[in-house]
Amino acid sequence: MPLATLIHRASLPAPQMGAQQALELLERHYGLSGTLQALGSQQDLNYRVDSERGRFVLKICRGDYSALELEAQHAGLKHLAGQPGVQVPRVIAANNGTGLLSLEVAGQAVHVRLLDYIEGQSLTHLDHLPGAVVAGFGRLCGEMDLALAGFDHPGLERTLQWDARHASALIGHLLPVIQDDAQRALIAEAAEHAERRLRPLVAKLPVQPIHMDITDDNVVWQRDEQRHWQLQGVIDFGDLIRTWRITDLSVTCAALLHHADGDPFYILPAVQAYHAVNPLQHEELQALWPLIVARAAVLVLSGEQQVSVDPENTYSRDNLSHEWEIFRVATSVPLALMEAAILNAVGQSLPAIGSDGFAPLLPSLVGREFALIDLGVLSPHFEAGNWEQPGIDQRLLTEAADVHGLAASRYGQYRLSRTRPDSAEEPDTCPLHVELRVPYGTAVESPFAGVVHQPAAGVVQLDGPQLSVRLWGVTPSLHSGAALVKGQVLGSVNGPLIVQLCRGASLNAPLFCTPLRAAAWQALCPSPSALLGLACNAEEELDPHTLLARRDASFARSQKHYYVDPPRIERGWRNHLIDMQGRSYLDMLNNVAVLGHGHPRMAAVAARQWSLLNTNSRFHYAAIAEFSERLLKLAPDSMDRVFLVNSGTEANDLAIRLAWAYSGGRDMLSVLEAYHGWSVAADAVSTSIADNPQALSSRPDWVHPVTAPNSYRGEFRGQDSTPDYVRSVEHNLEKIAAQGRQLAGFICEPVYGNAGGISLPPGYLKQVYALVHAQGGVCIADEVQVGYGRMGKFFWGFEEQGVVPDIITMAKGMGNGQPLGAVITRREIAEALEAEGYFFSSAGGSPVSCQIGMAVLDVMEEEKLWENAQIVGGYFKERLEALVDIHPLVGAVHGSGFYLGVELIRNRETLEPATEETTALCDRLRELGIFMQPTGDYLNILKIKPPMVTSRQSVDFFVGMLSKVLGENL
The missing domain is CATH 3.30.200.20 (Phosphorylase Kinase; domain 1)
Structure with a gap:
């Protein structure tokens, strides 16, 4: 045609x-x-x-x-x-x-x-598609091409506007439809670059029948019971044709780009999945991205033209914004970068560069020893957040050069200084260069023959046949455009020297790139170590998958980790955790690190006490008395005895033993949907099926669970539900009495922590405590999660109910990560345990633990963290509550201060829990730089319990990202 x-x-x-x-x-x-x-x-x-x-x-x-x-x-x-x-x-x-x-x-x-009609829906309207769906498109495309390879029909020999073989001609004809001169020039330039890159490849591209329209419009999906998208079928064979096989994948990948949130690397799972089922030739892999760019140009031109001739076609008009976004993403990176990324994704690479013939760049320094400065995530030079200081890397290099004479950074070592807290975008932490400190005036010589240029102020570039070397901090000795032979003087050092090696003169490479793009950029900008004669490459980092396999092979499987494919976290600072590539994750999980991560006071106090003494609590030293006194000042006046242990589990286990010893009974009341620990006794009173699926069927006969007093989704709802929930307690007490058994006590979180910080119904604990006391039992307030100032309004959760328990248990944040727990009670209860022998904890109450415990209290007071929990925590809850009116999935916001719960539901009448959506949301938040996990028996609640140093900036970032994800049709 x-x-x-x-x-x-x-x-x-x-x-x-x-x-x-x-x-x-x-x-x-x-x-x-x-x-x-x-x-x-x-x-x-x-x-x-x-x-x-x-x-x-x-x-x-x-x-x-x-x-x-x-x-x-x-x-x-x-x-x-x-x-x-x-x-x-x-x-x-x-x-x-x-x-x-x-x-x-x-x-x-x-x-x-x-x-x-194939039942299901297209996904074109979704802003974000999960990686599994992206891979699913690629796999489908590969399978379709395999299935069509043996098909033939004379009607396949056709000329079609979407056939990539005609893209250049069609673009040339349709360009005038674009009225804006800048836009038209941009499209023309992109198309010309793509055509130039394709030209030497086309003769080797395999030809066969293809669908050529496997897009988010033409693939039908449905969600399964777990809310995962499942492929249903392919529709619209209107573009069926015989042409280059790789065109099919290019069309699919181009369609995915408007879901990519600006990141062209988003399509790589589709490429990998296609290649796994239908291996692509090397030339096809090279041609893929130029074809995507050409497709993007055709889409915008055809879309604009179609709207001009058929303005009533809402489908075409609505698609225009998608088509322009596809073009924007497709042209946002160099063609060479995407070629390298695509090859790397399927285990292939660019041709190797021979470096044997390089002359030294700095010949006068050959053989001299350089101080290689560690600027990575684990660098000992970094502490207490000093990496956030502007110019810290350059200062460390200069200081090292002052001492050692010569200093250099490492190529490819992820820089901690470039991490970006409270950012959804991956930071550009990977250096594609080496920075050196050498004496001013040091001669710089040409490592290969080439032509010298000055493409920008302060930059000297030598372009050779294969490579370019770019230099900052050099005064050139020759004019721009001069030809040099290998070893000829190029210039002299006039300041901090930066050296970058690149494939090709026209490649506009950054000095730093993101971890996701590191492999591709390093293929284009290899290490200049051979030019420098310096072993300055980053040490090979342990593969995170290998490390995870080692963990799984040696660490008991019941000790789970967050996420299926977790990032490796080795550093933290304040309310952020940092992975080995220098990405900061907002920590919304950590009610252990109340003061935040990496607090210098904790490091100093622990180091000082370790240098003096650390032993068990049966020795006599001041810290144990001082810390016990500090804890009693925080407790109700009636309490005068402290036990120190290592964890919340041990605290609750000990509290149950105290209840047994004091009451003479064994029977305990506990609340359904609660968690109190992992020891035999603490697990016995734990009833959360999220933590133990067998919880309801495996309780020993001395444990009597009462109805969960959840006024939001429980058996009885609303603020007037107290009498109904108290009746469950009365029923169980009557049952125990009828059996002639002595009640030991009642254990309950005074705020429903496992359900996301739900307040108990008004007066609930006051009535229950009275009933328990009347039968000779003791009342235990499990404050391990909700107490110690985290709630903001109250220091202890039981204060909200206006009661005083007999025993308080605590742990978590009181040691800011140091194993530390406590039980506070009255003297007569504490001494009842002596009849069963003495009690001690080898490490509980150790000098180090006590000093850290006191330092935590000091810092909480000095940095006004309780006040921060009230003010910023109150603001946090207001921001979250505003989401209820915006997103139907948000049913309620529970809790206060820095213990909050966002409950996600599918129906506001039935309160059907949105379990699968909550899991997907947490996984998506991780992609955006936030650690969050679900809680509750239905795992449909976001349990928000961050370090108490959390700022308004972090709150705004979290709520913004949460709202974004909720709008992505989970």
């Missing part, structure tokens, strides 16, 4: 036919009646048909289309119907027995077809 016909076909509007005409056509030719729903299409007219015989798709296209091409589509569908793994629609025969009707309707020639 000549270009003129191609252009004519590209500019045709959709047929003009109303729904009533379509219904009459259905009745006359298919014997069908029903209702119609318009479906989008750029140049066809499509309707969903709901009839008594089922659901179908009515497709009407202009008579200009070749009947032979439509017959090829039908033959392709028949061919694929017998292929495993690829579901396609059936063609429904008309009354005359044919699958294709060529008619004249209202004076216009049209082709009419009826196909099966």
